[in-house]
Amino acid sequence: MNAESAPRRNLTKYFNFWNFVKYGSLLLLLVFLVYPFFSVIIHSFLDSDGGFTLASYKTFFTKPYYYRTLWNSLATSGLSTIFAVLLGVPLAYITTRFNVYWKKCINMLIIMSLMSPPFIGAYSWIMLLGRNGLITNLFAKMGITTPPIYGFGGIVLVFTLKFFPYVYLYVSGAMSSIDRSLEEAAENLGSSKLKRVLTITMPVIMPTLAAGAIMVFMSSLADFGTPMLIGEGYKVLPVLVYEEYMSEMGGNANMAGALSVVIICCSTAVLLIQKYVVARKNYVMTALRPPIVEQLTKGKRILLTALCMLVAVIAFLPQIVVIVTSFIKTNGPIFVQGFGLESYEKIFYKLSKNITNTFLFAIIAIVIIIVFGMLLSYLVVKKKSKISSALDLLLMFPYVIPGAVLGISMLVAFNKKPLMLSGTAIIMIIAYVIRKMPYTIRSSSALLYQIDPSIEEASINLGVSPMKTFFKITARMMAPGVLSGAILSWITTINELSSSIMLYSGKTATISVAIYTEVVRSSFGTAAALASILTVTTILSLLLFNWVSKGKVSVI
Amino acid sequence: MSHSVKICNVVKRYDDFVAVNDISCEIKQGEFFTLLGPSGCGKTTLLRMIAGFNTIDGGKIYFDDKVINNIEAYKRDIGMVFQNYAIFPHMTVFDNVAYGLKARKVPKSEIEPRVLKALDLVQIMNLKDRKPSELSGGQQQRVALARAIVIKPGVLLMDEPLSNLDAKLRVQMRTIIRKLQRDLNITTIYVTHDQEEALAISDRIAIINSGRIMQVDTPATIYKKPQNTFVAGFIGTSNFMDGKIEQIGPDGVARIKLDAGFEFSIKLKKKYEGRVKISVRPEQFIMNDSGESGLPGEIQMYTFLGDFANYEVKLKNGQIIQANEYTKDIDFVREIGHKVNLGFNPEKVSIFNEEGTEVLS
Ligand SMILES: Nc1ncnc2c1ncn2[C@@H]1O[C@H](COP(=O)(O)OP(=O)(O)OP(=O)(O)O)[C@@H](O)[C@H]1O
Ligand SMILES: [Mg+2]
Numbered sequence: 017m018n019a020e021s022a023p024r025r026n027l028t029k030y031f032n033f034w035n036f037v038k039y040g041s042l043l044l045l046l047v048f049l050v051y052p053f054f055s056v057i058i059h060s061f062l063d064s065d066g067g068f069t070l071a072s073y074k075t076f077f078t079k080p081y082y083y084r085t086l087w088n089s090l091a092t093s094g095l096s097t098i099f100a101v102l103l104g105v106p107l108a109y110i111t112t113r114f115n116v117y118w119k120k121c122i123n124m125l126i127i128m129s130l131m132s133p134p135f136i137g138a139y140s141w142i143m144l145l146g147r148n149g150l151i152t153n154l155f156a157k158m159g160i161t162t163p164p165i166y167g168f169g170g171i172v173l174v175f176t177l178k179f180f181p182y183v184y185l186y187v188s189g190a191m192s193s194i195d196r197s198l199e200e201a202a203e204n205l206g207s208s209k210l211k212r213v214l215t216i217t218m219p220v221i222m223p224t225l226a227a228g229a230i231m232v233f234m235s236s237l238a239d240f241g242t243p244m245l246i247g248e249g250y251k252v253l254p255v256l257v258y259e260e261y262m263s264e265m266g267g268n269a270n271m272a273g274a275l276s277v278v279i280i281c282c283s284t285a286v287l288l289i290q291k292y293v294v295a296r297k298n299y300v301m302t303a304l305r306p307p308i309v310e311q312l313t314k315g316k317r318i319l320l321t322a323l324c325m326l327v328a329v330i331a332f333l334p335q336i337v338v339i340v341t342s343f344i345k346t347n348g349p350i351f352v353q354g355f356g357l358e359s360y361e362k363i364f365y366k367l368s369k370n371i372t373n374t375f376l377f378a379i380i381a382i383v384i385i386i387v388f389g390m391l392l393s394y395l396v397v398k399k400k401s402k403i404s405s406a407l408d409l410l411l412m413f414p415y416v417i418p419g420a421v422l423g424i425s426m427l428v429a430f431n432k433k434p435l436m437l438s439g440t441a442i443i444m445i446i447a448y449v450i451r452k453m454p455y456t457i458r459s460s461s462a463l464l465y466q467i468d469p470s471i472e473e474a475s476i477n478l479g480v481s482p483m484k485t486f487f488k489i490t491a492r493m494m495a496p497g498v499l500s501g502a503i504l505s506w507i508t509t510i511n512e513l514s515s516s517i518m519l520y521s522g523k524t525a526t527i528s529v530a531i532y533t534e535v536v537r538s539s540f541g542t543a544a545a546l547a548s549i550l551t552v553t554t555i556l557s558l559l560l561f562n563w564v565s566k567g568k569v570s571v572i
Numbered sequence: 573m574s575h576s577v578k579i580c581n582v583v584k585r586y587d588d589f590v591a592v593n594d595i596s597c598e599i600k601q602g603e604f605f606t607l608l609g610p611s612g613c614g615k616t617t618l619l620r621m622i623a624g625f626n627t628i629d630g631g632k633i634y635f636d637d638k639v640i641n642n643i644e645a646y647k648r649d650i651g652m653v654f655q656n657y658a659i660f661p662h663m664t665v666f667d668n669v670a671y672g673l674k675a676r677k678v679p680k681s682e683i684e685p686r687v688l689k690a691l692d693l694v695q696i697m698n699l700k701d702r703k704p705s706e707l708s709g710g711q712q713q714r715v716a717l718a719r720a721i722v723i724k725p726g727v728l729l730m731d732e733p734l735s736n737l738d739a740k741l742r743v744q745m746r747t748i749i750r751k752l753q754r755d756l757n758i759t760t761i762y763v764t765h766d767q768e769e770a771l772a773i774s775d776r777i778a779i780i781n782s783g784r785i786m787q788v789d790t791p792a793t794i795y796k797k798p799q800n801t802f803v804a805g806f807i808g809t810s811n812f813m814d815g816k817i818e819q820i821g822p823d824g825v826a827r828i829k830l831d832a833g834f835e836f837s838i839k840l841k842k843k844y845e846g847r848v849k850i851s852v853r854p855e856q857f858i859m860n861d862s863g864e865s866g867l868p869g870e871i872q873m874y875t876f877l878g879d880f881a882n883y884e885v886k887l888k889n890g891q892i893i894q895a896n897e898y899t900k901d902i903d904f905v906r907e908i909g910h911k912v913n914l915g916f917n918p919e920k921v922s923i924f925n926e927e928g929t930e931v932l933s
Contacts, residue, residue, distance in 0.1 A: 468658060470654040470658040471658045473623075473625055473652070473654070473658065474654060475671070476625075476646045477623060477648075477651070478651075478672030479646050479672055479675040479723070481644070481646050482646070485646075493661065
């Protein structure tokens with residue numbers, strides 16, 4: 017070996033660009049993700065004087081007021097998951113296996129309902145079926161009383177309609193990637209069609225279905241806006257976390273911390289089940305010959321199309337309701353006959369700050385997400401090491417943490433010097449970056465896996481340094497993946513409620529926070545106008561996403 | 573002017589596994605040098621060490637008199653052609669070829685003529701504005717080649733550049749590569765596991781097995797004078813037969829008795845006693861209907877292959893031997909079951925020690 021030059025080489029190797037990125041991001045994640053998270057765990061074991069105690073946990077597991085919320089959360093999430101499967105699977109089967117009309121349109125409607133602002137569902141169903149709802153009043157005139165929408169039933173209805181798209185999208189993806197030969201083989205063996213579906217098709221898509229179902233469960237478990245609006249007396253965990261934290265003001269957050277730990281335990285358990293039980297047996301293959309799409313007679317075709325359209329439209333209904341109500345004339349907070357632009361006038365007059373906040377924070381967050389998402393996905397995919405797998409694991413962590421919990425942990429961690437961030441725009445932007453970066457990372461990683469390593473080597477070989485090669489070649493090739501991921505990050509950022517509601521202060525309130533407060537004040541017109549701004553931006557962004565990804569990248 | 577390359581006791585380890593085990597060889601300036609060996613023997617690993625994509629765990633590599641071990645890959649002044657071409661998909665053919673020149677800060681006015689000349693050399697001038705997705709495999713290969721030579725590299729490396737092409741195109745491309753390499757006089761290290769390709773294209777070949785060099789020689793010497801049984805068996809077809817040195821004279825002439833029942837004398841270059849292995853190529857046998865000087869056997873199988881016929885002959889000790897006979901030399905077919913006598917010229921066959929690691933003749 018070259019004794020004299022070896023140490024120098026190690027030194028330059030150590031200070032190269034990628035190590036800088038690697039250790040830099042690790043440091044940032046430790047400060048802004050791991051540290052807050054541990055702060056919350058530690059707080060959950062403290063009493064108000066700062067001594068160690070298990071009192072919070074004891075209270076939680078002994079007082080019905082607390083432990084019932086855990087049960088409520090599991091019950092609403094569990095039941096919504098079951099309904100989502102019952103709705104999503106047949107719908108996926110029909111649209112992938114039969115020649116129904118307007119498949120693209122049905123798909124788009126379903127994707128849009130998944131991407132809608134989180135509480136619009138609850139809000140709209142209240143507008144329709146609530147105490148003074150459109151349909152309620154209609155039926156009341158005919159002398160029929162509709163069942164109340166508030167509480168358990170309403171939460172399950174909204175969760176099911178909002179999250180069944182996960183099941184639908186996952187399963188229809190799997191359905192169309194089963195090779196034709198598999199089902200043909202069963203047909204040859206004389207199985208009837210139903211038997212074939214039950215014994216061949218279903219088992220093959222089972223792991224994918226499970227993955228979709230788990231997404232429904234986790235999203236329901238973490239959702240804050242829906243149960244807050246429509247739950248009324250029926251409390252679920254995230255709502256309790258919020259209320260506890262608000263009442264514990266002064267920043268102890270002991271009980272809220274304990275509740276957060278309980279939620280994280282639940283979702284981590286579910287995620288582990290998915291990783292070790294379900295993901296183990298994944299049979300989905302790339303279909304050489306995609307399955308046959310059955311040609312139906314005209315009558316049946318129209319019937320099935322109508323059925324699918326009905327489901328898609330009901331899922332999309334909240335957004336229509338919101339847009340329509342935003343144009344109804346109001347008198348103060350009360351709707352009156354006729355259409356007008358008062359609601360919009362009001363928000364531009366009163367709430368324009370929220371609108372600029374939303375877009376400003378989201379744009380800053382997205383720029384950071386794009387830069388870091390690109391570098392980090394490259395590290396994780398192409399520079400495998402212990403640290404990069406640690407980064408990978410940390411980056412997936414925000415999937416498990418509900419927004420309200422992330423919000424609390426950041427408040428607990430950053431409410432004192434040297435990092436006094438609570439109440440600032442910075443803390444909100446950091447929360448958005450951490451929570452929404454996984455979308456960008458996942459979609460850029462997917463693209464990176466397809467880039468042949470020798471392409472980069474070819475560039476290096478031609479005399480371009482590895483760092484320049486990354487920017488000249490790799491980054492360019494990753495661009496479509498990064499861009500489509502970034503659009504998803506963008507959509508979910510502008511619609512983010514659960515962490516914003518914990519972190520906002522008067523100056524930093526966003527549109528979603530304003531919608532929430534307006535609804536609480538029963539100012540439905542302005543809430544609808546604000547929500548319409550979000551919905552329209554979301555729809556436009558989704559169209560852009562479709563155009564950028566050319567249908568090659570899935571939103572989920 | 574391209575470099576000579578000197579590889580000295582080079583080692584590459586993956587944990588406990590030694591992929592390149594103490595390899596040494598010298599490649600002359602302007603030489604076409606081929607690394608040939610079975611899959612997994614370490615050819616790619618060695619090539620990537622020269623390119624700078626694999627670290628060197630032991631030994632040194634020199635370009636001319638300069639050790640390159642610690643020079644970064646992008647500063648090594650190497651042109652490389654990859655097995656899967658590695659064309660930049662977002663650039664046109666022209667921009668792909670110009671890429672290395674731009675990186676070298678070649679003046680703009682010079683770039684265009686040089687790129688066009690390189691494209692002309694590989695005969696794809698007309699495709700210069702195409703995107704890679706609009707090219708066939710063979711055309712992409714030409715782009716890769718043009719991109720590697722346009723920078724006038726000190727050393728040109730190629731890792732199985734033709735293995736993704738069909739047989740006819742492969743022959744066509746290898747002629748182009750060889751001609752180009754001669755005209756430009758670039759030191760070239762070429763990796764392949766196709767022995768026919770290696771024999772056809774190379775000035776010299778290094779045969780590698782399990783991370784070690786077995787022999788370095790010109791194609792003709794490799795074929796005619798294999799240094800060990802691995803090379804004899806890997807290049808072309810060889811029949812191996814066991815035997816024993818019966819007696820050895822003071823002049824070095826040994827009397828060798830084969831187990832299959834035939835004795836002959838030959839002058840050995842090395843002193844050796846005991847059991848030996850001899851290797852005879854199928855076309856080295858002289859087939860007779862009868863006669864004493866040769867191995868007696870019986871024809872088991874006959875395959876007509878146009879310019880020659882291949883026989884499987886069973887010897888007295890049960891061993892099956894491949895023997896070829898040119899069809900222009902005979903005008904009849906030897907039937908299955910026919911008794912024959914297989915003679916050979918002892919001067920032409922290879923005689924090895926018992927382990928097959930050393931040639932004696
Ligand atoms: N990154 C690695 N880690 C561990 N072992 C490796 C690695 N890369 C290569 N090897 C091993 O080193 C040996 C040599 O590999 P190499 O790629 O050089 O073979 P090769 O001669 O090019 O074969 P082929 O003709 O199939 O391309 C193989 O046994 C391979 O399994
Ligand atoms: Mg190889």
